């Protein structure tokens with residue numbers, strides 16, 4: 001899994017990625033996320049997720065605390081879900097955080113989003129008990145093993 005910048009060449013395809021209809025309340029559209037990133041540049045960074053040459057997902061990252069990487073948005077296109085790409089995407093984001101010397105990933109999730117909560121818990125995120133805008137805040141402390149995990153991302 002590779003994280004690539006959203007550019008003139010791929011932004012239309014990124015906007016074309018979509019989640020299942022019943023997932024639409026779980027994440028903003030990628031169009032909105034790209035707009036958010038433009039308004040709040042360079043604090044918000046929009047990134048396209050590629051599996052090989054296939055564009056399969058999108059994430060929006062925020063850096064406002066030195067030790068943390070905040071995953072503001074995260075989605076895998078509905079046609080590519082259920083193949084382990086969500087897990088690989090998180091691993092790639094964790095590698096970015098480690099490469100920057102960060103020790104924690106943080107995100108928030110809609111309470112009813114059982115698939116995402118299950119994925120995050122399996123990945124090592126824990127509930128913090130904090131609620132932000134009705135979403136449950138989860139944190140994952142990163143083990144300092146970049147040289148081991150870096151090979152496992154496919």
Ligand SMILES: CC(C)(COP(=O)(O)OP(=O)(O)OC[C@H]1O[C@@H](n2cnc3c(N)ncnc32)[C@H](O)[C@@H]1OP(=O)(O)O)[C@@H](O)C(=O)NCCC(=O)NCCS
Nearest residue numbers: 019023026027074075076081082083084085086087116119
């Ligand atoms: C959450 C999301 C990113 C997961 O992506 P994915 O590529 O399907 O994830 P994976 O294939 O790595 O699967 C992760 C786990 O969820 C499970 N899962 C995936 N889709 C599922 C579904 N429709 N129903 C039940 N379980 C599901 C998988 O079995 C896997 O669990 P396992 O490791 O125990 O087998 C994706 O569903 C998505 O984009 N959802 C809409 C947007 C969203 O909710 N984003 C998160 C905002 S916080």
